[in-house]
Amino acid sequence: MSPGAAPRASRARRAFLAAVLAGGVLAAVVPAAAAAGGGAAMRAPAPPCRTDQLVANSAERVGATGWRITVVNDGPRPCTLHGHPRIALAGQGSPDRNTPLTVSPQGRARPVLLRVGGTAATVVTFTPVLGEADGYCASGADPTVAPSLVVGVPGARGGLQLAPDDGGEFALCGSTVRATPFRAAPAN
Structure with a gap:
């Protein structure tokens, strides 16, 4: 050796x-x-979430210009959310009759597995309307006010119409909003 x-x-x-x-x-x-x-x-990943299996009851105010929108999987099976929401302004009518807004994505999207009853949230922020009562936009444009938003989930048709949780209205300057990707959220 x-x-x-x-x-x-x-x-x-x-x-x-x-x-x-x-x-x-x-x-x-x-x-x-x-x-x-x-x-x-x-296991194989869950299919993408469909609008008809999700519920969004209201938008919760976060700071002066933001809204946390939480969706719940109310469907019969788990599903996956991946991406940023689509946002539109709407009146009291059908969610299909709305004014789409441009969404500026804030942060990197990752898949979120929503088990039945599971929740995910996104935070949407607007360019604020300044002043009191009638308000104004720093840009000189007229403010836009709507009683509800329509939130679309990535890869799904249609949207979920919801109002602010404080009973007010959504007010913004311009037609662009910023939105975080959907993230897992604790159940309320």
């Missing part, structure tokens, strides 16, 4: 032993994670 043969054999045995131990640990951890509901990565 050559002088370097013993250390090589020893290194090979240690590498083999480490691989066996790691395999044993993984074999013990993966079934436990799957049993605890953590095996989602092993």
